[in-house]
Amino acid sequence: MTQILELRGVKVYGYRGDRLRNIDLTITPGERIALLGSNGAGKSTLIAVANGSLTPDSGIVLWGGRPITHLRQHQRQAIGTLWQDLRLLEELNVAQNVNAGALSSRNLMWAIANLLYPLEIKACKECLKAAGLSTKIIFANIRELSGGQRQRVALARLLRQRPELILADEPLFSLDPFLTEEILNLLLARTTRGPVVIHKTLLMSMHQPDLIHHFDRVIGLRSGCVVFDNSSDELDAKALAWIYQSE
Amino acid sequence: MNRISLTPPILSLLPALALVPVLAVVVTSVHVGGLQLLFEFFGAAIQPSLDPTVVKSAWRGLQITVATALISWIISTLLGILLGIASASVVWQTCIGKSWPAFLIRRILTIPRAIHELLWGLLLLQLLGLSPWVAILAIIIPYTTLVARVFSDQLDTQDRRALNALLQAGAMPFPALITALGPPIVPILMSYGGYRLECSLRGATLLGVFGLGGIGTDLQLSLQSLAFKEMWTALWMLAAVMLTLEQSINWLRRRQRANETTTNQILITFALMILLMSLGLPWLKGLEIDLSSSISWNPIPWPTLAELIGALNHLQWLKLISSTILLTLLASGIAIGTPPLAMMLWPSRLGIEVQSFIWALLRLIPPPLSLLLLLLSCQPSIAVAAIALGAYNLGVMGRLLKEGLEEQGNSCWKALQSSGAGAHSSWLYGCLSAQSPSYLAYAAYRTDVILRETVVVGLVGGTGLGWQLIESLGSFNWAQVILLLIVFATITLTGESLSDYTRHRWLRSTPKPPLVLDLQS
Numbered sequence: 220m221t222q223i224l225e226l227r228g229v230k231v232y233g234y235r236g237d238r239l240r241n242i243d244l245t246i247t248p249g250e251r252i253a254l255l256g257s258n259g260a261g262k263s264t265l266i267a268v269a270n271g272s273l274t275p276d277s278g279i280v281l282w283g284g285r286p287i288t289h290l291r292q293h294q295r296q297a298i299g300t301l302w303q304d305l306r307l308l309e310e311l312n313v314a315q316n317v318n319a320g321a322l323s324s325r326n327l328m329w330a331i332a333n334l335l336y337p338l339e340i341k342a343c344k345e346c347l348k349a350a351g352l353s354t355k356i357i358f359a360n361i362r363e364l365s366g367g368q369r370q371r372v373a374l375a376r377l378l379r380q381r382p383e384l385i386l387a388d389e390p391l392f393s394l395d396p397f398l399t400e401e402i403l404n405l406l407l408a409r410t411t412r413g414p415v416v417i418h419k420t421l422l423m424s425m426h427q428p429d430l431i432h433h434f435d436r437v438i439g440l441r442s443g444c445v446v447f448d449n450s451s452d453e454l455d456a457k458a459l460a461w462i463y464q465s466e
Numbered sequence: 467m468n469r470i471s472l473t474p475p476i477l478s479l480l481p482a483l484a485l486v487p488v489l490a491v492v493v494t495s496v497h498v499g500g501l502q503l504l505f506e507f508f509g510a511a512i513q514p515s516l517d518p519t520v521v522k523s524a525w526r527g528l529q530i531t532v533a534t535a536l537i538s539w540i541i542s543t544l545l546g547i548l549l550g551i552a553s554a555s556v557v558w559q560t561c562i563g564k565s566w567p568a569f570l571i572r573r574i575l576t577i578p579r580a581i582h583e584l585l586w587g588l589l590l591l592q593l594l595g596l597s598p599w600v601a602i603l604a605i606i607i608p609y610t611t612l613v614a615r616v617f618s619d620q621l622d623t624q625d626r627r628a629l630n631a632l633l634q635a636g637a638m639p640f641p642a643l644i645t646a647l648g649p650p651i652v653p654i655l656m657s658y659g660g661y662r663l664e665c666s667l668r669g670a671t672l673l674g675v676f677g678l679g680g681i682g683t684d685l686q687l688s689l690q691s692l693a694f695k696e697m698w699t700a701l702w703m704l705a706a707v708m709l710t711l712e713q714s715i716n717w718l719r720r721r722q723r724a725n726e727t728t729t730n731q732i733l734i735t736f737a738l739m740i741l742l743m744s745l746g747l748p749w750l751k752g753l754e755i756d757l758s759s760s761i762s763w764n765p766i767p768w769p770t771l772a773e774l775i776g777a778l779n780h781l782q783w784l785k786l787i788s789s790t791i792l793l794t795l796l797a798s799g800i801a802i803g804t805p806p807l808a809m810m811l812w813p814s815r816l817g818i819e820v821q822s823f824i825w826a827l828l829r830l831i832p833p834p835l836s837l838l839l840l841l842l843s844c845q846p847s848i849a850v851a852a853i854a855l856g857a858y859n860l861g862v863m864g865r866l867l868k869e870g871l872e873e874q875g876n877s878c879w880k881a882l883q884s885s886g887a888g889a890h891s892s893w894l895y896g897c898l899s900a901q902s903p904s905y906l907a908y909a910a911y912r913t914d915v916i917l918r919e920t921v922v923v924g925l926v927g928g929t930g931l932g933w934q935l936i937e938s939l940g941s942f943n944w945a946q947v948i949l950l951l952i953v954f955a956t957i958t959l960t961g962e963s964l965s966d967y968t969r970h971r972w973l974r975s976t977p978k979p980p981l982v983l984d985l986q987s
Contacts (some may be wrong), residue, residue, distance in 0.1 A: 272884040296886035306881040310474045310899045319895050323886025327810075330891035334476045336469075358469060380885050 221284075222247050223384055223420065224269060224298075229278035231264050231443075238264040239275070240443040246384065246422060251407060253431055253451065254424040256440035257463050262424035263303060265440065266386045269422065270300045296323035299382025301406075303389045305373040307361050313372055314357045317343045320379030342379065350375040351401055367398050374405060387423040391430075399427070407433055428459055474902035474972075475806075475894060478909070482807040484799025484852070491849035492840075500843025503692065507839060510694035514702055524684055524700040530753055531680035532707060534598075534673075535666040537746040538605035540739050542666070543659055545606070546613025549575065553614055554621040556647070560629065560639045572618065579611040580955035580962075582918045587673045588939055589947075595762045598755045601678040605669045609662060620654050621647055652732055659735070660715035667711060671704065672832045672922065679755075682832065689838055705830050769945035777945035781934065783953070790930035790957065793848050793855065794917045800856025801916065802909040805864035806898055813893035822868055829861030833919065834926045841926075851923040851930075859916055866908055870901045907972035914965035918958055931957075 222245040231239040239261050246252065256262050267273035268280060271287040280287040282298065299320075308316050314337035321339070322330055332338060337358070344354045350371040356364065364372065370390065377385065387406060391399045406421055423434075431437060431451045439447030439454075439462035447454070447462050472480075515521075551557055553572045555565035578586075587604035594600055629646035637645070674682020681700050688697035750757060769777070808821055831839075837854035844850045879896030887895070898905075924932020931954050938946035 270884040272880045292883075292888055293886050295884060298884065298886075300881065300884055302877075302881055304877065306878050308878060308895055308899045310902060311895075312471060312473075315471070315473065319882065319887070320885065322882060322888065322891045322895065325891070327888065327890040327894070330894055331476070331479070334473045334894070335471065337471065358471070382885075 222281075223283060225281040225284075226265075226269065227279050227281070229268055229275045229280065231261075231268060231273065232276045237443050239268065242268075242278070242443075242445055244438070244445065244448075246420065248383070249419050250421075250436055251419065251434045252422045252436045252438055253434040254422060254438050254440065255426075255428070255447075255459075255462050256424070260440040261443040262440055263388050264443075266300065266388045266422070266424060270298050270386050271295060272300075293323045296380055297383040299377045299380045299385050301373055301377050301385065301387040301390050303392060305369055307369060307373060307376075309361050312337065312358050312360055313347070313364075313375075314340060314343045316361060316372055317346050317375045317379050320346075320376040323380065343375075346375040346378040347372075349378055350405060367394065370394065370398070370402060374402065384420045384422070387421065389424050389426070391425055391427060399430075403430060403433060428454070473899070474906060475898045478806045478898060478902045478905050479803055479810070481799035481801075481909075482803025484796045484803065484856075488796055488800065488849045488852050488856075491847055492844055492853060495845045495847060495850070496843055497845075498843075503842045504839065506692075507694045507697075507842075510698045511701075513695060514698035515693075515695040516699070517696075520696045520699050524681065524696075524703050526753060527674070527679075527681035527684040527700065528703050528707060529749065530755060531670045531674060531682065531704075532667065533746045533749045533753070534601050534680060535605070535663070535670040536742050537750070538602045538609065538670065539663045539666040540743045540746070541602075542606045542609035543613055543662060543739070545610040547617055547655070549610060549614035550617025550621065554618040556622050556624070556626065556629070557643060560633065560643055568618070572615070575611040575614055576959055577955060578607045579615065580918075580958040581608060581951065582921050583608050583669045584672060584676060584922050585935065585951070585954075587676060587678055588936070591678070592766060592939070593764055595764060597759070597761050598679070598750065598757055599761055601670060601673045601680070602757075604673060604678070605666055609666065609669075613658070613662060616658055617651075617655065620651055624650055656735055657719055660718060664708075664711060664715065667708065668832070672834070675832050675834050685832075685835055689835055701830060705826070708830060709826070766944050766947075769948065773945040774949065777943065777949050781946060781949070786931050786934055787953065787957065789848055790917075790920050790924070790932075790954075793851055793920045793924070793930055794913065794961070796848065796852035797855035797859065797920070798909075798913040798916050800852060801859035801863050801912060804856075804860050805867045806902075806905070808864075809867065810890055810894050810898065813889055813897075818868065821864060825861040825864035825868075827861070828857045829865070831858065833858045833923050837923050837926045846928045848929050851920075851926075855916060855919055855923045859912055859919075863905075863909065863912060867901065867905055870904055871897055874901055903972045907969045910965045910968035910972065914958075914961050917961040921954065 224244075224246040226242050226244040229239055229242040229244075230237060242265065254262050254265065264273065268275050271280065271282075271290070274288070282290060282294075308319060311319075311334070315333055318333050318338060321342075325333075329338065337343070340357065343357060347354050347357060352368065352371045352375060356368065361369065361372065374390075385406065390402055390406065394402060406423065407419075422438075431454055434451045437447060437449060437451045437454045438445060439458070441462055441464070447458055449458075549571070553568050553575060555568040558565045558568045583604045586607050587600060590600045590604055594603075624647050626646075629642055632642040632646055633639070670680055671682045671685075674680035674684070675686045677683060677686070681704055684700045685697055685704075688694070688700065747757060805821075805825070809818060812818075812821065828836075833854045836857055837851060840850050840854055874897070876897070878900060879892055882892035882896040883889075920930050921932035921935065924930040924935075931950055935947065935950045935954070938950060
């Protein structure tokens with residue numbers, strides 16, 4: 220099957236040793252990949268390189284066979300990221316934050332108008348519902364929301380973007396078991412509801428090996444190197460220990 | 467249900483609407499003959515006069531301005547600290563258990579603060595004649611009270627738990643105050659002190675424009691004789707000093723953040739102040755400006771009640787006050803709205819650098835000079851005065867916005883870029899959104915400054931209270947002068963209260979405002 224994302228010989232240097240060392244990786248449409256690794260193994264760096272926000276020191280990242288750096292700005296809409304720190308816009312309300320996901324296909328005047336008078340409320344509400352949020356909070360300020368609600372707003376923004384590939388950086392971090400299950404189900408769902416399309420290609424970094432059975436493939440990172448890349452069925456206790464083993 | 471939401475980024479951009487009426491008026495009042503002169507002025511920027519006589523004269527003027535600024539800065543900072551301590555509630559409460567003396571001192575200090583240094587300069591010129599002390603005192607009087615206000619505000623808003631703990635343990639009031647409040651207040655004071663030195667330099671230049679000596683006088687004389695090349699010689703020299711000062715202060719701030727100990731900071735600062743003071747006085751003497759010469763005292767004849775009533779009836783107060791307020795609003799709109807608008811429209815690295823350069827140039831030319839330049843090709847109006855005043859303050863606001871954005875980090879901007887948002891939209895959402903509460907808080911303070919500065923362009927541009935004041939001073943109508951000063955001080959203090967309220971409102975909504983915002987009040 221044709222890959223949608225490919226990393227070839229990617230290296231990222233850091234102050235205290237390399238953050239990524241010679242990574243070769245391909246992601247094909249429909250894959251659901253769990254990215255495992257201890258803190259500092261390079262998971263967030265890998266996601267930042269994959270979405271084009273971090274340029275590797277060497278190697279190349281290809282999207283649909285073209286270097287990611289050659290993509291036109293609006294073409295980047297196809298790659299959606301759920302950031303670990305969410306990166307919500309604290310000064311804006313929920314609708315304006317959700318609409319920020321649609322900026323790739325809108326012009327500057329639309330962006331300015333949305334700051335003055337939140338636009339396309341129907342689409343925002345659909346995304347909020349799909350993310351499991353009440354539409355009553357649509358005009359609430361981001362600062363007024365709980366941690367779980369903020370997580371879901373970030374997810375709603377991602378759904379508004381309608382990406383083909385979702386890169387999720389530890390989205391289950393610090394969530395209670397109930398919320399973990401819900402967010403995971405949302406990310407793994409293969410549904411189309413009104414304007415909301417949830418694509419099935421997912422790369423998600425996480426620390427919960429007990430949830431691996433939800434994924435098709437597992438990539439294990441250790442000290443910036445891929446040390447495991449196989450079907451999730453192949454991940455046993457020995458492999459897990461190998462991934463999380465400190466140098 | 468949709469609802470209009472005046473979000474902080476929109477509120478940062480909206481003031482730019484002031485450009486529409488202002489430019490409409492200015493464009494219709496331009497006369498082509500004057501435009502030629504304006505082109506000559508800008509053309510002269512790349513070929514300043516290198517005539518040794520011109521360079522020597524500008525160099526002498528620059529030295530006078532810098533020495534005046536240094537002496538005024540040191541004296542006003544030291545006096546300001548003392549008065550700040552005397553007007554801090556926490557000090558009186560700790561020492562005598564009551565805070566009313568602090569309140570009383572604060573009230574008294576509002577009066578000298580409400581009057582712009584230029585007005586002090588013009589008044590002192592009447593009282594003392596043409597003495598080198600006029601420029602120094604004109605800066606010292608308002609700046610001392612400004613430093614005192616900031617210092618007492620900072621002392622009163624510090625966390626008092628450590629102080630209470632020390633007092634509980636039996637410490638004497640003053641040692642407890644120094645131990646508990648000294649370490650957190652020193653870095654703030656250092657940072658603010660640097661900013662005030664920049665203000666002193668700008669103040670000394672401005673006073674020169676009105677005939678009180680230094681580089682400002684050189685600039686004014688070159689402009690009057692349309693000697694643009696000579697004017698640029700002085701402007702570039704002034705730019706070099708300003709830029710060096712700005713960079714040095716930024717460097718010191720960064721160094722200060724990089725964990726320099728408090729004791730070292732205090733020692734370095736006071737050593738530097740003493741050194742500069744001991745250099746400043748002989749420096750001026752070397753330039754044949756003797757501060758030890760005697761000062762003549764020419765008291766103003768106090769007007770009678772009948773004269774005051776006559777002045778009250780004679781002046782068109784409504785027109786004077788409304789034009790001052792309109793000028794403040796238009797100039798503030800230009801100063802606050804233009805930098806975010808320009809950066810949004812040209813957010814690339816090259817764009818920001820080009821804009822920074824333009825802002826630096828705008829900060830360089832004192833508003834009365836830019837107004838005179840504009841008047842070469844436009845008829846006098848509030849709109850032209852607003853452009854001159856707005857352009858200068860735009861330079862300050864632009865620099866502040868850029869610095870704030872640099873400190874803020876770019877994670878949200880990167881997130882939006884990676885999601886495919888365009889350059890303009892991702893700057894608006896990812897950069898300006900987070901910065902706008904701090905920016906608006908500073909904008910509130912800047913509006914207050916612009917209100918004080920209306921007097922400066924008013925004097926030249928024939929508008930508002932400032933213009934009337936110079937007319938009344940020129941005709942020695944002291945009844946009018948006194949009434950105008952009272953009205954101006956009242957408007958300024960009202961503006962200050964409004965600005966304080968707005969500023970605190972915005973700062974409350976900012977989780978971590980840049981340090982500079984707390985200080986420049």
